[in-house]
Amino acid sequence: MGVKPDLIVVLVVFVAFHYTYLPGAVLALLLGYLVDLYSSGPMGLNVMGKVLVHYLAFLAARTVFLNSVLLQGGVVFIAILGEGLMLFCLRKFVGLASGPFIPFFSFSLLKGAYTAILASGLFLGILFLLRSFGTKAVTLTAKTLT
Amino acid sequence: MSLVRRRQRVLVLGLFLVFSFLLLSLELKGERLPLAPVDKMIVSVTSPVQEGIKTSQRAVVNLWRWYLDLLFVRQENIRLKEEIAKLRWEMLKLKEEVQAQERLGKLLELKEQLPLPTVSARVIARDPTGWFKALWTDRGADDGIRKNQAVISYHGLVGRVVEVFPRFSKIMLMVDPNSAVDSLVMRSRDSGIVYGRSRSGLVMQHLPLTATVTAGDLVLTSGLERVYPKGILVGQVTQVRKGTAGIFLEAEVSPGVDFDKLEEVLIVRAEQGGPELSN
Numbered sequence: 158m159g160v161k162p163d164l165i166v167v168l169v170v171f172v173a174f175h176y177t178y179l180p181g182a183v184l185a186l187l188l189g190y191l192v193d194l195y196s197s198g199p200m201g202l203n204v205m206g207k208v209l210v211h212y213l214a215f216l217a218a219r220t221v222f223l224n225s226v227l228l229q230g231g232v233v234f235i236a237i238l239g240e241g242l243m244l245f246c247l248r249k250f251v252g253l254a255s256g257p258f259i260p261f262f263s264f265s266l267l268k269g270a271y272t273a274i275l276a277s278g279l280f281l282g283i284l285f286l287l288r289s290f291g292t293k294a295v296t297l298t299a300k301t302l303t
Numbered sequence: 304m305s306l307v308r309r310r311q312r313v314l315v316l317g318l319f320l321v322f323s324f325l326l327l328s329l330e331l332k333g334e335r336l337p338l339a340p341v342d343k344m345i346v347s348v349t350s351p352v353q354e355g356i357k358t359s360q361r362a363v364v365n366l367w368r369w370y371l372d373l374l375f376v377r378q379e380n381i382r383l384k385e386e387i388a389k390l391r392w393e394m395l396k397l398k399e400e401v402q403a404q405e406r407l408g409k410l411l412e413l414k415e416q417l418p419l420p421t422v423s424a425r426v427i428a429r430d431p432t433g434w435f436k437a438l439w440t441d442r443g444a445d446d447g448i449r450k451n452q453a454v455i456s457y458h459g460l461v462g463r464v465v466e467v468f469p470r471f472s473k474i475m476l477m478v479d480p481n482s483a484v485d486s487l488v489m490r491s492r493d494s495g496i497v498y499g500r501s502r503s504g505l506v507m508q509h510l511p512l513t514a515t516v517t518a519g520d521l522v523l524t525s526g527l528e529r530v531y532p533k534g535i536l537v538g539q540v541t542q543v544r545k546g547t548a549g550i551f552l553e554a555e556v557s558p559g560v561d562f563d564k565l566e567e568v569l570i571v572r573a574e575q576g577g578p579e580l581s582n
Binding site: 178179182185186189190191193194195199200201202204205208209212215247251252253 | 330331
């Protein structure tokens with residue numbers, strides 16, 4: 158079916174849980190812009206999606222502890238599903254062709270499940286990379302240290 | 304402080320959303336923000352990174368596919384090996400059946416050619432001691448087998464029945480040291496007695512000094528001692544020499560039958576000294 162894991166959302170969720178709001182939001186904006194640049198869709202669509210996902214993930218980080226594989230996968234799954242729904246609604250709202258809802262939703266479900274399975278490993282990979290470049294750059298919150 | 308931060312966050316979010324909405328609406332109108340040089344710069348900076356990611360992703364996918372292929376090849380290999388073993392077994396069985404058919408066909412041919420009542424028997428055991436040359440067949444008194452009946456195969460004389468049980472019989476082979484067969488040389492009609500010599504085959508003794516026996520002559524049963532029908536192949540002369548006393552000739556005879564490969568035989572049920580065979 159051509160389903161691929163959404164690494165950008167994983168990164169956005171990661172920064173939302175590990176960084177203060179502003180740098181995370183800027184990164185989400187830049188990543189969304191980058192995705193829009195490379196995608197065939199209209200500019201701004203992914204910017205909006207990523208910024209919103211980041212904001213909601215940041216709000217979730219206040220109450221959710223990402224201390225288990227299941228939770229990490231679950232948060233990423235919800236983020237991808239949420240972003241998918243947001244993009245679908247946005248496309249409908251601005252009058253862009255978005256196709257029928259069911260196939261779109263099924264695709265988002267599969268993509269979310271696939272990425273969720275990999276989420277824990279990806280989080281570890283990002284942490285490892287950041288630590289390799291110097292842990293001072295990472296603002297770890299008390300939640301994620303457990 | 305917290306309220307200020309919250310307001311700041313909402314402000315940033317609002318700004319970013321406005322920015323993205325502006326991008327979107329301009330895009331939909333067919334216009335773009337004057338960001339083309341920035342876009343170009345971003346693309347030129349990020350393209351190699353993206354290409355690197357793609358390459359490594361492709362490498363991982365290829366590695367995974369290679370691993371899966373290898374896994375399937377291994378399973379396929381096991382399956383094919385099992386199939387080969389099964390087919391080999393079936394082929395062996397078929398070959399064995401074909402050979403058995405050939406042997407039985409020859410035996411049947413011989414049985415039809417012989418003007419004697421015969422019964423076919425399967426070899427079921429061989430004498431394990433090695434001292435005496437004997438074998439066991441699956442025919443006995445119940446099948447009309449009696450002591451001293453001749454046993455033959457497609458290749459010639461085998462021996463005679465020495466012990467009879469209701470459903471089995473013991474055959475003393477011609478090569479047993481206790482065996483003696485009155486025989487004659489087919490070409491010269493010289494007669495003598497063929498004795499068994501265990502591993503070293505047969506020896507034909509009591510040949511007159513005037514006999515014209517030569518290597519390659521065929522030796523047949525004479526039928527004189529009324530045990531073996533006349534005219535059955537005993538073997539072939541391989542060497543002729545003077546006997547130890549010097550008054551007879553003796554000949555080394557190679558048996559016509561390969562006793563180690565005997566699987567089926569015919570037991571002649573005729574009364575002793577039955578009709579003779581044409582030679």
